[in-house]
Amino acid sequence: MILGVYWYFQFPENLYSFRFFKFFKGFGGHADNDAELKAIISIPHPEIFLEKLEDLHLRFKKTYLNIKINEDQLLITLGDRQFFDYHFQFASAIEDLLILDNAILIDESFETKSIINFTPEKDKFETIKHRFIQITGSDLKKYNAENLSVRIDCNLLLIHKKDFINDMIQICYKENIHVLYYYDHEFKNQCNLMLFLSNGRQTENNIQEVQINSLGEKVRQLAQKYPLQFGHFGGMKYYPLNGPYVEMVTDEEYILNKY
Missing domain, CATH: 3.30.1360 (Gyrase A; domain 2)
Structure with missing residues (x-):
């Protein structure tokens, strides 16, 4: 994809x-x-x-x-x-x-x-096997651009948040992903996260393909390393709206509302 x-x-x-x-x-x-x-x-x-x-x-x-x-x-x-x-x-x-x-x-x-x-060159069709992976668009950015991203909603204990995000960065490096940012809501000892993984502009000589199920498998393995649950905890009161916190980005003005 x-x-x-x-x-x-x-x-x-x-x-x-x-x-x-x-x-x-x-x-x-x-x-x-x-x-x-x-x-x-x-x-x-x-x-x-x-x-x-x-x-x-x-x-x-x-x-x-x-x-x-x-x-x-x-x-x-x-x-x-x-x-x-x-x-x-x-x-x-x-x-x-x-x-x-x-x-x-x-x-x-x-x-x-x-x-x-x-006709376009046929790519291998990949059915997404992991329910926690959502494919999302965005509102309009610079030059009317939109962004196609993987969104992952999850929650875990606050003490594990930093290490979890660092592991997500390493997964992005391995899976040809160059954009990672998130929103969060911290409460008591818990943290709700809404992660976005994507790439920048796709040009003739720089098309970056992502194997979605390989990405999903690596993220699922983190659920064995951390007390990680997919989805959000505690209802709308704790919906993750704080952010975006940017860990990796390219072509930022086309992806985030910071121009």
């Missing part, structure tokens, strides 16, 4: 700009649609352009690309539930090809005569 900074509900204004592509946001909820980048263009020698596009997709194997064709007219669509930086980098590279091949932006739709799909 890829964790980290992504876009879905809004376009990354002032971070990327496009001449041909237009961003269509996702709506979530019952609609649950992909966010999309679309370009409708006319181009001389489309067969040559499509060959170049196929070669370009080899650099961006984790992306889905759909092309609807009618002679020299093309509707090019990138779609996904999370648009990471490498999606926008792919769109930018496509635009470079379009400019090089003298493409023209057109407004009207056209009848589709053929379709080409470039």
Whole structure:
């Protein structure tokens, strides 16, 4: 699974700009649609352009690309539930090809005569085995960014908190995770924790994959080392709202509200 900074509900204004592509946001909820980048263009020698596009997709194997064709007219669509930086980098590279091949932006739709799909490289599907692991998004951060994170709610005796957090840091190092922060609520000799584990921006040459079940297994082993329970203790009165306390971070302005 890829964790980290992504876009879905809004376009990354002032971070990327496009001449041909237009961003269509996702709506979530019952609609649950992909966010999309679309370009409708006319181009001389489309067969040559499509060959170049196929070669370009080899650099961006984790992306889905759909092309609807009618002679020299093309509707090019990138779609996904999370648009990471490498999606926008792919769109930018496509635009470079379009400019090089003298493409023209057109407004009207056209009848589709053929379709080409470039499918993403298949990742091994991983069903999450550990119930204490939640996959969460976030509210909007800098440049309308969101963040995909692992959230873990737990509680333990206060005297073990520091050592437990230090062990979590070591797990993050081993599991290709570069962001760890938490909220807490301390009361009497007990501590409720809400942990967030994630990564920063995911670019063409820096995609960080996380094996969720390997992470979960290592966290579960800590429940044998410490008197650790998953979930929160004591009801809403003791809900962990103090923080965030940041232990590891990269691309902080895209993840935390500190800009």
